[in-house]
Amino acid sequence: MHGDEGLMTLREIFEDELKAYNLAWCRGCEIGKSHSRGFVLDADKTMVHLDSEIGTRSSLYRGLHEIAHCILDEKGLRRFECEAQANSWAAERMRLLGISVPRKTAGKGRTYVSRMKRWGRNIRKGRAK
Numbered sequence: 001m002h003g004d005e006g007l008m009t010l011r012e013i014f015e016d017e018l019k020a021y022n023l024a025w026c027r028g029c030e031i032g033k034s035h036s037r038g039f040v041l042d043a044d045k046t047m048v049h050l051d052s053e054i055g056t057r058s059s060l061y062r063g064l065h066e067i068a069h070c071i072l073d074e075k076g077l078r079r080f081e082c083e084a085q086a087n088s089w090a091a092e093r094m095r096l097l098g099i100s101v102p103r104k105t106a107g108k109g110r111t112y113v114s115r116m117k118r119w120g121r122n123i124r125k126g127r128a129k
């Protein structure tokens with residue numbers, strides 16, 4: 001799938017983003033969390049754990065979402081707020097890069113956040129960031 005390819009591949013764009021923020025990329029390690037889903041450890045926000053070729057717009061969005069967890073201030077935010085914030089950053093970054101976010105991907109992100117929000121307790125309104 002190379003339908004959205006311009007001068008750079010999506011993968012190269014992702015690697016450039018990692019470089020811009022001095023982040024490392026792990027495709028697989030012993031940490032027992034799903035690399036196919038992607039994650040960032042609170043204890044080490046210099047590493048994006050994600051097993052993906054970043055060959056599609058939705059996987060680029062996924063990758064940018066993980067980058068957002070590394071670079072954004074998440075102190076004091078509830079989990080769903082972190083997710084919403086990372087989604088917004090990824091979407092905005094895609095916009096700036098001139099790559100549209102697939103509607104399905106954006107929808108899935110919203111569903112995930114609202115589900116998490118519903119299940120979370122003591123939801124805080126009007127956060128600053």
Ligand SMILES: [Zn+2]
Pocket residue numbers: 026027028029030031035049050
């Ligand atoms: Zn890893």
